[in-house]
Amino acid sequence: MSAPTRAPIAITMGDPAGIGPEIIVRLACTPRPGETPLLVVGDTQRLRDMADHLGLALTLFPIEHPNELEGHDVTPGRLAVLPAGEPLPTDLPYGQVDARAGAAAYAYVSRAIDFALDGAISAIVTAPLNKAAMAAAGIQYPGHTEILADRAGTDDFGMMLANDELRVMLVSIHLSLRQAIDAVTPERELRAIRLAARACHAYGIEHPRIAVAGLNPHAGEGGLFGGEDEAIIAPAIARAREEGIDASGPWPGDTVFMNARRGHFDAVVAQYHDQGLIPVKYLGVENGVNITVGLPFVRTSVDHGTAFDIAGTGHADPSSLFYALKQAEAMVRSGAGT
Incomplete structure (x- = not known):
């Protein structure tokens, strides 16, 4: 043909x-x-x-x-x-x-x-x-x-990993774990949330539900295990909601991906490389795809x-x-x- x-x-x-x-x-x-x-x-x-x-x-x-x-x-x-x-x-x-x-x-x-x-x-x-x-x-x-x-x-970009069960946007990509913790800033959090919503729109999801994973165990447990979740991540989620994005969290990283697989969320914002990629790749790399959002x-x-x-x-x-x-x-x- x-x-x-x-x-x-x-x-x-x-x-x-x-x-x-x-x-x-x-x-x-x-x-x-x-x-x-x-x-x-x-x-x-x-x-x-x-x-x-x-x-x-x-x-x-x-x-x-x-x-x-x-x-x-x-x-x-x-x-x-x-x-x-x-x-x-x-x-x-x-x-x-x-x-x-x-x-x-x-x-x-x-x-x-x-x-x-x-x-x-x-x-x-x-x-x-x-x-x-x-x-x-x-x-x-x-x-x-x-x-x-x-x-x-462009400086306004991000990496999303997706398969038939999960869509995961990363706040930071190829950084050491120590650097990735320092990369958790209000600006980067908000950008990742916006990009996750943008990617979902590209998939034809009109009103995406964006879950944001916490940085610390149990999303900080009210500050007991670290203050970044309350001081940095939660305010960024609030700003996203003011913009009309259906964002929620921060959710504990050990359960948020499970709940996304069950259909409660359309995408998850993960705080660093391995937090987001391990659950996606565990489901099998043969049906996974890496998407650069923001290009x-x-x-x-x-x-x-x-x-x-x-x-x-x-x-x-x-x-x-x-x-x-x-x-x-x-x-x-x-x-x-x-």
Whole structure:
């Protein structure tokens, strides 16, 4: 079939030493219900070698701009590749931190961002990168979220992890636990609440119920276990309610996610990385998606890392990539963005 007129979704290949090439090849060879055409920003030879290794029939064709997809056959088994950065060496090993792979992963996402800002693509779906490999290449970003926000020129952004049972927005992302406690400020709390509501609107939830998790055990127990919940978090919730957001809390972190799964809340604001990600990932990374909220374009990502322990072995599960693509398509169709 010919590619429809809707701008394509770009999948970035991620760290080429990880499982990104494999899960992309597997997705490209599998029928899917979505109608939005796809392209990959990555390395053609790396993908071709992976398809051969897996014994999959995949036709790869190079393009230089997303608009070149118009009129192309985009049925399963055919995939457009848009290059970025230097071609990868053919002997680049799988499963190892390599500065060349880190530089390539950064080049892939950077070029995809440029096309998204120009409106040439409708969304970005990212395969995982490796922070140590990027650091080895001299790229000092802690993760995708910070790269996206910096290049998009926004300070008003956040990370949401979502699956069929939970939506979790983080107050702080890639910080040490000590730094994350210091990051609990009225301004950051209010921003996270607003972004959680915004993300729910993108999912088509007209009046989202936002639960805010406490920082301390039992949400501070009236100040007995710490004063941040009463002094910082509760006033931010009150301000959000004054703005018309149905926010509540702070709720004890050991029960708020359970209550959200039971349908009492539409999203949870978690105070730091592990508080929010552990309950989401416990439910299974195969149906999880990472969403950057606050960008001028849709971005979703797999809910797992580069999995160096199985990279290149043919045992990677593409389920999370399928789910990330499905969520990106749903948000593009809604027109709400993030």
